[in-house]
Amino acid sequence: DAGVIQSPRHEVTEMGQEVTLRCKPISGHNSLFWYRQTMMRGLELLIYFNNNVPIDDSGMPEDRFSAKMPNASFSTLKIQPSEPRDSAVYFCASSPPSRAGSTEAFFGQGTRLTVV
Amino acid sequence: DQQVKQNSPSLSVQEGRISILNCDYTNSMFDYFLWYKKYPAEGPTFLISISSIKDKNEDGRFTVFLNKSAKHLSLHIVPSQPGDSAVYFCAASGRAALIFGKGTTLSVSS
Numbered sequence: 018d019a020g021v022i023q024s025p026r027h028e029v030t031e032m033g034q035e036v037t038l039r040c041k042p043i044s045g046h047n048s049l050f051w052y053r054q055t056m057m058r059g060l061e062l063l064i065y066f067n068n069n070v071p072i073d074d075s076g077m078p079e080d081r082f083s084a085k086m087p088n089a090s091f092s093t094l095k096i097q098p099s100e101p102r103d104s105a106v107y108f109c110a111s112s113p114p115s116r117a118g119s120t121e122a123f124f125g126q127g128t129r130l131t132v133v
Numbered sequence: 134d135q136q137v138k139q140n141s142p143s144l145s146v147q148e149g150r151i152s153i154l155n156c157d158y159t160n161s162m163f164d165y166f167l168w169y170k171k172y173p174a175e176g177p178t179f180l181i182s183i184s185s186i187k188d189k190n191e192d193g194r195f196t197v198f199l200n201k202s203a204k205h206l207s208l209h210i211v212p213s214q215p216g217d218s219a220v221y222f223c224a225a226s227g228r229a230a231l232i233f234g235k236g237t238t239l240s241v242s243s
Contacts, residue, residue: 021176050230050231052233059233059234059235060177060222060234060235060236061141061221061237062232065230066228072229072230073229073230110174120165120226120231121167121182122230122231124178125176126174126176127176
């Protein structure tokens with residue numbers, strides 16, 4: 018099984034540019050999550066989808082951030098325009114339909130974003 | 134305000150000894166708790182979990198304890214090995230997305 022696939026692994030961009038991060042969840046999983054990891058805030062939830070529908074986007078920091086899930090096998094996180102404080106590692110994760118008492122999420126390897 | 138707190142940013146332990154990582158939570162609606170392990174340049178990987186109806190779950194060298202009245206859980210690693218050196222994240226769920234703590238960096242020296 019390929020696991021959760023994120024691209025690119027590394028992205029360096031100039032302030033003001035648009036950045037698009039991509040994610041392919043594990044086949045059969047119906048929930049998808051975007052997290053951001055920073056030293057100050059740890060792993061913070063940005064948004065999550067269930068059956069391709071955004072359920073909770075309260076963690077999206079600003080209107081500059083947007084996320085889409087056009088189908089069950091693809092999601093994007095876009096930052097427009099990007100700022101230096103957006104520099105972080107962005108993780109995508111997916112989880113299967115919930116079994117009673119189990120909501121384990123499987124993570125991709127992350128995208129390290131640097132905005133200069 | 135953080136709902137899941139890991140108050141120790143780092144922990145150093147000698148090989149063979151016990152490692153104890155702690156986690157506190159504030160939301161009494163959480164009913165499932167997990168520990169993840171993360172190596173540099175990799176995504177977090179699931180380690181062990183516990184349902185709120187239990188107070189202990191064991192898997193090999195790893196044991197998670199849950200104290201619901203104190204809203205506290207801990208991860209015990211016995212014996213600790215150098216390969217256990219990583220960042221450990223505590224997470225909690227209330228049937229929605231996982232909420233993570235900031236992580237504790239464990240260093241196991243040989």
